[in-house]
Amino acid sequence: MTQQEITVEPMSRIEGHLGIQAVADTEKKTYVEAHSFGTMFRGWEVILKNREPADAIWITQRTCGVCPTPHGIAAAMAVDMAYQAPPPEMGILLRNFLLGAEQLYDAALGCFILEGPDYSQSVVERSNPKWWEAAQNEKAPHSDIHGYSTIADIMTGLNPISGGLWVRSLGVEKLARKMAALIGAKHPHVNTLVPGGVALTLTPTVLEQYAAMLSQQVAFAKEFIPLFDDLLDFVLSMGYDDAGLRKTNLLSYGAYDDPSAYTAKYEDLSDWGLKRRVSPGIVIKGEMITQDLVEINVGVREFVDRSYYDDWAGSYINEDPMGNPIDEKHPWNKETLPAPGAYKAWDSKYSWGSSPRWVDWKKRVDGFPHTLEAGPVARMWVTAKAKNVPESTGSSLKYILPKATIVGYRVADEMEFEWKIPEKINTVERVRARAHYYAFSAYVVYGQLLQALDLFKHGKARVWNKYSKPSKGFGVGLIEAMRGALAHWVVMRNKRIANYQIMTPSTWNAGPRISDIDLGPYEDAIIGTPLTESDEITGVDVVRTIRSFDPCLACCIQVYKGDEKILHIPEV
Amino acid sequence: MSEIEKIHVIWLPGQACTGCTVSLLNASHPSVLDLLTGFIPQAAGVTLDYHSTIMLQWGDEALEAVNAAEKGDLEPFVLVLEGAIPDESIAEKSGGYWCVIGEDEKGNPITFNERLDRLAKNAAAIVCAGTCASFGGIPHGKPNPTGAKGAIDYFGRNWKSKLGIPIVNVPGCPSHGEHLAEVLAYAVLAVRGYLPLPELDEEHRPKFIFGHTAHENCPRAGLFADGKNSHEFGEPYCMGLLGCKGPISHCDVPKRGFIEGVGGCPSIGSPCIGCTEPDFPDTPLSPFLAKAPWPFFVYEKIHSIPGSLEAVWGRIKETLTGREI
Numbered sequence: 102m103t104q105q106e107i108t109v110e111p112m113s114r115i116e117g118h119l120g121i122q123a124v125a126d127t128e129k130k131t132y133v134e135a136h137s138f139g140t141m142f143r144g145w146e147v148i149l150k151n152r153e154p155a156d157a158i159w160i161t162q163r164t165c166g167v168c169p170t171p172h173g174i175a176a177a178m179a180v181d182m183a184y185q186a187p188p189p190e191m192g193i194l195l196r197n198f199l200l201g202a203e204q205l206y207d208a209a210l211g212c213f214i215l216e217g218p219d220y221s222q223s224v225v226e227r228s229n230p231k232w233w234e235a236a237q238n239e240k241a242p243h244s245d246i247h248g249y250s251t252i253a254d255i256m257t258g259l260n261p262i263s264g265g266l267w268v269r270s271l272g273v274e275k276l277a278r279k280m281a282a283l284i285g286a287k288h289p290h291v292n293t294l295v296p297g298g299v300a301l302t303l304t305p306t307v308l309e310q311y312a313a314m315l316s317q318q319v320a321f322a323k324e325f326i327p328l329f330d331d332l333l334d335f336v337l338s339m340g341y342d343d344a345g346l347r348k349t350n351l352l353s354y355g356a357y358d359d360p361s362a363y364t365a366k367y368e369d370l371s372d373w374g375l376k377r378r379v380s381p382g383i384v385i386k387g388e389m390i391t392q393d394l395v396e397i398n399v400g401v402r403e404f405v406d407r408s409y410y411d412d413w414a415g416s417y418i419n420e421d422p423m424g425n426p427i428d429e430k431h432p433w434n435k436e437t438l439p440a441p442g443a444y445k446a447w448d449s450k451y452s453w454g455s456s457p458r459w460v461d462w463k464k465r466v467d468g469f470p471h472t473l474e475a476g477p478v479a480r481m482w483v484t485a486k487a488k489n490v491p492e493s494t495g496s497s498l499k500y501i502l503p504k505a506t507i508v509g510y511r512v513a514d515e516m517e518f519e520w521k522i523p524e525k526i527n528t529v530e531r532v533r534a535r536a537h538y539y540a541f542s543a544y545v546v547y548g549q550l551l552q553a554l555d556l557f558k559h560g561k562a563r564v565w566n567k568y569s570k571p572s573k574g575f576g577v578g579l580i581e582a583m584r585g586a587l588a589h590w591v592v593m594r595n596k597r598i599a600n601y602q603i604m605t606p607s608t609w610n611a612g613p614r615i616s617d618i619d620l621g622p623y624e625d626a627i628i629g630t631p632l633t634e635s636d637e638i639t640g641v642d643v644v645r646t647i648r649s650f651d652p653c654l655a656c657c658i659q660v661y662k663g664d665e666k667i668l669h670i671p672e673v
Numbered sequence: 674m675s676e677i678e679k680i681h682v683i684w685l686p687g688q689a690c691t692g693c694t695v696s697l698l699n700a701s702h703p704s705v706l707d708l709l710t711g712f713i714p715q716a717a718g719v720t721l722d723y724h725s726t727i728m729l730q731w732g733d734e735a736l737e738a739v740n741a742a743e744k745g746d747l748e749p750f751v752l753v754l755e756g757a758i759p760d761e762s763i764a765e766k767s768g769g770y771w772c773v774i775g776e777d778e779k780g781n782p783i784t785f786n787e788r789l790d791r792l793a794k795n796a797a798a799i800v801c802a803g804t805c806a807s808f809g810g811i812p813h814g815k816p817n818p819t820g821a822k823g824a825i826d827y828f829g830r831n832w833k834s835k836l837g838i839p840i841v842n843v844p845g846c847p848s849h850g851e852h853l854a855e856v857l858a859y860a861v862l863a864v865r866g867y868l869p870l871p872e873l874d875e876e877h878r879p880k881f882i883f884g885h886t887a888h889e890n891c892p893r894a895g896l897f898a899d900g901k902n903s904h905e906f907g908e909p910y911c912m913g914l915l916g917c918k919g920p921i922s923h924c925d926v927p928k929r930g931f932i933e934g935v936g937g938c939p940s941i942g943s944p945c946i947g948c949t950e951p952d953f954p955d956t957p958l959s960p961f962l963a964k965a966p967w968p969f970f971v972y973e974k975i976h977s978i979p980g981s982l983e984a985v986w987g988r989i990k991e992t993l994t995g996r997e998i
Contacts, residue, residue, distance in 0.1 A: 166692020441769020
């Protein structure tokens with residue numbers, strides 16, 4: 102028998118409950134089949150229904166305690182739009198600082214705590230003894246910067262609890278969450294986001310403390326990124342190119358709004374999207390086909406063919422304010438009708454996750470629905486290609502992190518960073534993009550902090566604008582969470598939530614197949630991944646590939662619509 | 674010294690968001706590493722045998738400790754619950770499940786609830802991390818589609834572990850990292866007989882942490898007493914008129930901050946949303962920007978009259994009588 106089936110349930114070192122079934126061909130040394138299945142459900146949407154729209158800012162963060170802040174910001178943007186409540190410039194910057202703090206923590210968490218241990222001595226020595234042997238003799242090219250002499254030293258540093266890198270990163274991550282608590286009152290689940298801005302008494306102390314803590318992140322970036330480059334280049338050199346390989350179909354909504362561009366008006370969405378410091382865009386087969394957030398929003402669809410939900414009919418919105426058609430499979434019109442079903446029923450429904458697709462409705466390529474991958478690699482790719490920001494060269498992102506003299510850190514001088522668009526989107530490059538995004542986030546937030554000081558100097562320290570809430574409206578909030586493109590959609594009727602939908606990056610990535618030729622990204626990425634284990638098959642190549650996406654399952658499976666049917670509600 | 678050398682911890686996620694796990698990593702004094710390495714000899718020997726978010730192993734191998742604990746082969750262990758407990762009988766009606774953790778030898782799924790039932794029988798103590806495990810939290814928000822509840826409702830308020838310890842709740846959404854770390858250390862010391870069981874309030878919260886309201890613990894309470902209210906977000910006064918639920922929420926975060934003294938909801942200008950309370954996220958805690966019910970303020974004002982009079986009269990009396998200190 103040359104085929105061996107394994108099931109990884111629970112998938113550990115991720116957020117939430119995920120199972121993976123995979124089949125390895127032990128002769129051809131490759132994985133030939135995979136199913137990704139979410140195994141927990143709570144039902145966020147029925148809970149949100151009929152509540153105050155602003156309450157979504159608090160409630161939706163609690164879908165996920167690992168990446169709450171982007172949920173809070175996406176909800177705040179959706180509700181800003183529904184309430185017609187644009188924040189003042191300082192309010193927009195403070196939201197960006199919250200996002201930045203979280204992305205710093207979350208990128209480091211992903212690299213060191215969740216994914217890093219897969220390349221630690223504890224795992225490599227057992228699963229890939231040849232790698233371990235080579236690593237001991239392989240000098241780390243940037244050892245003068247990060248201080249780890251060989252690749253094996255880095256791998257030992259990544260051992261959970263005993264490893265120096267693992268322990269040190271916990272401190273850096275805590276410091277980044279402390280930055281979030283400084284502006285957000287707490288983290289996880291920041292408390293200061295409100296429609297029209299932030300609820301924070303802003304004093305110079307807040308900005309100074311934030312700056313001091315950011316300096317430490319800047320100092321850490323200068324060791325972290327060269328260290329991960331060394332480790333990941335080594336892993337690639339062991340023949341890991343095809344692990345997790347997928348075609349270059351990517352989605353980014355962009356992040357870090359320009360405070361002078363964000364108006365919370367749908368009509369301006371395309372404009373403020375292009376002015377973001379991290380760019381929006383859709384890439385199909387390696388070509389950027391659009392950067393227009395309106396076009397991107399209109400093309401989103403959600404399917405439940407292989408998910409524990411019944412299909413829905415009916416709609417809230419037929420067209421957006423610009424007259425673009427809103428499909429009944431678009432999240433603004435989605436009804437989530439859960440139908441708990443049998444475990445691992447591969448031929449029918451097998452996951453609590455759903456299957457998002459993006460329809461090329463302007464027929465820029467083929468007019469078909471596409472499976473897109475979300476994540477740091479997607480947004481770095483789009484931002485590097487687009488040349489919307491000065492750091493984008495068309496093939497890379499190039500920028501300089503400022504000086505930062507911090508006790509215990511090795512590099513005080515400024516340092517240049519360059520992330521180059523990789524030839525292949527694979528397991529290694531997903532992790533590398535996450536590491537580099539840490540440095541880019543620190544860079545973006547540093548620049549915006551200087552902007553905030555300037556606003557403060559000019560007396561523009563208002564954090565919130567008063568609003569008068571209309572009785573009906575709708576909104577969309579599009580942003581990049583750590584794990585990729587995150588969207589919230591709200592429909593408001595009689596001042597309450599009539600419909601609320603969340604589509605997370607893990608909804609895109611972890612979803613089940615729609616048909617046997619239209620797989621979810623996790624499934625697609627596992628198939629073709631080499632089997633590097635020689636004796637016992639523990640599934641290390643599978644878990645490395647899945648973790649390269651940094652799954653967040655609690656986020657991904659949150660929606661529920663109860664038995665109550667919604668009668669026809671008039672269009673906006 | 675206690676004879677119990679090792680104390681195992683099984684951290685089991687149900688309908689959870691992992692926020693309490695992340696929050697535990699926020700703790701500094703003691704920190705999670707202090708807990709695992711033993712910051713005082715009496716608290717040493719704690720091993721985290723199962724925590725799916727941070728453990729090295731995966732799949733069946735990850736579950737070895739859980740399976741052992743279910744069979745009584747991992748003694749003694751503290752069971753930490755994160756997330757609410759669903760009602761699987763609802764999902765069973767259509768042949769499905771709400772929450773599964775692993776498979777049995779035949780490949781059949783094992784629900785979180787099945788594991789919980791087996792583990793509870795053998796646990797030395799159950800500690801609920803966060804509002805979901807304590808009271809149901811957001812999953813149990815109206816209309817509670819999955820029948821979610823907290824452990825004191827699932828097992829009953831009179832439930833006691835085989836060592837006679839009641840369920841200990843450490844609510845908060847998420848729970849404060851140091852609340853959790855302190856309570857876990859306390860549980861270890863109590864299991865070993867170094868400390869008495871912590872005194873709990875009627876909602877099973879340790880009184881030494883949850884004994885006062887957020888309002889009582891708020892640095893802005895003095896401004897409230899002075900009649901200074903914020904009317905717009907950003908102002909530095911009492912947040913009560915902008916929706917603060919501090920007077921009806923048991924929490925020390927305004928005073929303590931959230932991470933190493935930084936943060937704290939009303940203290941930096943955002944209303945308390947009552948995330949430590951059994952009714953969270955329903956009324957009277959939501960809508961979050963709506964004012965807390967006025968009777969609490971009337972009660973508080975009336976209640977404060979004797980103390981306010983005493984504060985004034987005490988000083989007048991001292992001046993009149995010329996009493997020396």
